[in-house]
Amino acid sequence: MxxxxxxxxxxxxxxxxxxxxxxxxxxxxxxxxxxxxxxxxxxxxxxxxxxxxxxxxxxxxxxxxxxxxxxxxxxxxxxxxxxxxxxxxxxxxxxxxxxxxxxxxxxxxxxxxxxxxxxxxxxxxxxxxxxxxxxxxxxxxxxxxxxxxxxxxxxxxxxxxxxxxNTEERLKYTNDLKSYLNKYRNDLDENSQKRLEDNALRILDSKNKKTQEILNNGPKIKKYxxxxxxxxxxxxxxxxxxxxxxxxxxxxxxxxxxxxxxxxxxxxxxxxxxxxxxxxxxxxxxxxxxxxxxxxxxxxxxxxxxxxxxxxxxxxxIHKNKKIIYIAHSEISQADMIWEIINLMDIYQLTFELDISNNNLNKQLRKANQLGAKLCFIISNNEITHQYVTVKWLDTSTQQQVPLYQLNNYLKYIKFSLKT
The missing domain is CATH 3.30.930.10 (Bira Bifunctional Protein; Domain 2)
Known part of the structure; x- marks a missing residue:
């Protein structure tokens, strides 16, 4: 379709x-x-x-x-x-x-x-x-x-x-314009010939060079x-x-x-x-x-x-609206921690994308790079068990483990650093 x-x-x-x-x-x-x-x-x-x-x-x-x-x-x-x-x-x-x-x-x-x-x-x-x-x-x-x-x-x-x-002035002008153009009817372009009777003023818009030459010597509205x-x-x-x-x-x-x-x-x-x-x-x-x-x-x-x-x-x-944070996850048994992190992102109005594919972690990281994300938050069962987030800075490939209880301050730092 x-x-x-x-x-x-x-x-x-x-x-x-x-x-x-x-x-x-x-x-x-x-x-x-x-x-x-x-x-x-x-x-x-x-x-x-x-x-x-x-x-x-x-x-x-x-x-x-x-x-x-x-x-x-x-x-x-x-x-x-x-x-x-x-x-x-x-x-x-x-x-x-x-x-x-x-x-x-x-x-x-x-x-x-x-x-x-x-x-x-x-x-x-x-x-x-x-x-x-x-x-x-x-x-x-x-x-x-x-x-x-x-x-x-x-x-x-x-x-x-x-x-x-005004209407009266324009009517007088239109009548005189039609009288003038009628002398050159056969020299006007086809569209202008059709407009001559019903809508002569639109002939002024004609893109035809010959018609414009004829108009150049015709009456001008200012005189009316x-x-x-x-x-x-x-x-x-x-x-x-x-x-x-x-x-x-x-x-x-x-x-x-x-x-x-x-x-x-x-x-x-x-x-x-x-x-x-x-x-x-x-x-x-x-x-x-x-x-x-x-x-x-x-x-x-x-x-x-x-x-x-x-x-x-x-x-x-306009600059391309790049994703700031990409959330990748692997082999997790429960998603509560993911939603907890997303709720914090909402508070700080950080742009993010949650991976909802069935890809392995390496493919998810490649996807984050393709999107131009600055950081990747990695969550697996190990992160959930020990209550931390693995943060990878994609431009330097450096990684760090941020305890979940410190994530609020960490996101506040990210928000501040992006503004400066």
Whole structure:
């Protein structure tokens, strides 16, 4: 049996990176007063139809949707923001603090062509700063994203930002963009030709060189922005300058979800892989109201964990979790002494492995060396009879007999020596 195409097992050697990410992210977000939230992976299909946009690729081609036994249309969540806003409304979180800072980490599902860094079940880390219309909220979330990347040793990146205005400004721009591109319809790549009628803004994302050349001479969204949109974006740029955060204004950056307005941004890794967007986000001031909640301006982002791990400098971030103590035993008539030793290890939180094979003592010692254990505790009937443990230091091959009544102090010494 093989896993479904587009899904992947996360094996024990890999899971260490996921655990390290969670550890670092939790520390940074707690420091910035963000609180973890966990929503179901299944939602009513209507939630995504109303939030993501009818003509997006996610809605038209990528959602995993089915009818349950009650004939309800159910969708595996393709992204996190819609579920967070639904939770914000249904749990009336707006009745508490005016500002809600939330974060999430979990699996998402999209029916896409699998490739490196892109799976049909993938994982996103995201934050949502809910309740502030101020440009400083964009700076807060961008700064946190960059802090996380820094802590995870992702060094080569580029921050791309753009102002996509409000709904009315974007509609005027879209109409003019479609009129312009219609003149070159036959010169556009096949995918862009399909998008021209229903989702012209996504043509800006095209990787086709000919299409990009055509776009270079087309209308730019900045000319359609009115005073409030321009001022908001100017303040965002000024804050970034004050923090010495380097950025590029990318007038072709249009996030692929309909709910964004004003600031849109991406953090891209500086590699040759087409899947180089590691973080994407922006402001969404109308989504919560659109879904039936109060008027609540918000901003957030999501990071794809599979792509993040590909770009982490893994060797410098995580050291292999070696076993400190290996417990080998031979021809013992009773195991009480073993559990007594293990209980002491629990007290001092020492990493150990108990041999549960049927191998002889020599094979057990070889196994301890293979695992990189520092010490081997050897227990046989002789040790049990005389109430001591034979301790072998594997790097020097020296052995000593430690009386059981002194083992507590001996483990305390091991714990101290490992710290120093």
């Amino acid at each position: 093989e896993p479904l195409r587009g899904t992947k097992d996360i094996l024990p050697e890999e899971i260490r990176y996921w655990q390290k990410i969670y550890e670092i992210v939790t520390k940074i977000l707690t420091q910035n007063n963000y609180h973890e939230i966990r929503t179901p992976i299944i939602e009513n299909t209507e939630l995504f139809l109303r939030s993501i946009g009818s003509f997006t690729d996610i809605i038209n081609k990528e959602m995993y949707t089915f009818h349950d036994q009650s004939s309800r249309s159910i969708t595996l969540r393709p992204e996190g923001t819609a579920s967070i806003t639904r939770s914000f409304i249904s749990n009336k979180l707006y009745l508490g603090n005016k500002i809600q800072r939330l974060w999430y980490l979990g699996p998402m599902f999209r029916y896409e062509r699998p490739q490196k860094g892109r799976q049909r079940q993938f994982h996103q880390l995201g934050i949502e700063c809910i309740g502030s219309p101020m440009p400083i909220a964009e700076i807060e979330v961008i700064r946190i994203a960059l802090k996380i990347l820094e802590q995870l040793n992702v060094e080569k990146w580029s921050l791309e930002i753009n102002s996509i205005g 922005l009115e005073t409030s949109s321009l001022q908001h974006f100017e303040i965002v740029c000024n804050y970034l300058n004050q923090l010495n955060i380097k950025y590029n204004i990318n007038d072709k950056l249009i996030r692929g979800l309909d709910y964004y307005n004003y600031t849109a941004f991406e953090i891209q890794t500086l590699n040759q892989n087409q899947q180089n967007t590691i973080c994407g986000g922006g402001r969404y001031d109308n989504l919560i109201k659109q879904l039936g909640g109060p008027n609540t301006p918000s901003v957030g982002w999501a990071i794809g964990l599979e792509r993040l791990i590909l770009n982490m400098e893994q060797k410098s971030l």
